[in-house]
Amino acid sequence: MKILLVDDHALFRDGLKLILTQIGNEVEISECGSCEEAYRIIKESEGFNLILLDVDLPVISGMEGLQEFRRLDPSAPIVFLSGSDDHKLIKRALEMGVMGYIPKTLGSEIIIQALQLILKGGRYVPDNILQGTDKPVHPDITLTARQQEILNLISQGKANKEIASILGIADNTVRVHISAIFQTLKVNNRTEAAFAAQQEGLV
Amino acid sequence: MKILLVDDHALFRDGLKLILTQIGNEVEISECGSCEEAYRIIKESEGFNLILLDVDLPVISGMEGLQEFRRLDPSAPIVFLSGSDDHKLIKRALEMGVMGYIPKTLGSEIIIQALQLILKGGRYVPDNILQGTDKPVHPDITLTARQQEILNLISQGKANKEIASILGIADNTVRVHISAIFQTLKVNNRTEAAFAAQQEGLV
DNA sequence: TATAATGTAGTACAAATGTACTATAAAATA
């Protein structure tokens, strides 16, 4: 089992090396602090079973170097190591064929299991990946149930008459509600209200 | 190692049972086809190490039954099994404390590794979870650069006069562009256009 | 070069929108 570990923090590498020995028997770890060094190491060796790559590397980041790694050693699954977990970045990485994304905050036992999962052909993504997916929620904005309902219809582009007919109420009543919605959202027209609703995650 | 397997397809249960025996030594599997039965089984036993729960169960779905499972056996990690992978559903499940979400299409070796990961306290989510995150792109809708620009301003709730002043053109010209936008988007008013723009990922 | 597409701007008009009021009944709350 040959593993290549690329990370510019020597201490982190030392810590991770201790963990990696538990992954199987006869683990052979090559390590370096930059993509440039890593390229050289790969050229001089005969393929790795696993490449662990820090995304926040100086000069050439893991993301930038990715293509070159895949070219030099196409069969080696590449796993990103990262301090942050930006879901946009993770998604891009997975689309580019990265087999795992391991936050550096993860516990050692879980790291081992995740890597084992990847060695079996699976993919590992952190569970907090979906956190940035939804719109931010502003709890200070309080709309009544009816107002919510009407705001939803506004956001879909429904006209006052349509809304009135859908809810079975008068055209004028819809306007009263809409005026109230505008006041609480601090907007001046329905499209602005729809935009605000999107922004605040009220739809 | 005590595992509870809840799935209404007996054949799928049989297949999964074969896999589960590989997860460790002395694996004891209890199984049933509904939440109601599962509740009874949990009450009669002394806690499980793992609960595998199909989300698409009849009568009471896995999602609906989740709270009760957590109440009856708080220490047991719950893992969802599912045929589909709707990222909204997955996110909700994770927020409610589910420790894993395993697509039924996953290979047996990867399932084992994923469950082992979960038994160590980790969480497993499928890697295709981020697929639905972005807006769908409809390349067949072609707006001119100016139309795009104006559609963006519309989506932000800007009035015709504002748009005209921002772009330094006449009020009437803005209307001409907007009419053209409506035609290509097949909508009848600006809020509907903003909605469509959101839907199609044009903003 | 002729034609089509794009961006500009105008007039005119009907419909929709938004605001400012008043008013009433039911439900929630102090």
Place this chain on the structure above:
DNA sequence: TATTTTATAGTACATTTGTACTACATTATA
């Protein structure tokens, strides 16, 4: 019980929006 909130509905009016035209200059394109 008194008060507030919520939902309902009306009138009246100014503004905005959207459509249907015409018109012209510039830029691509056949």
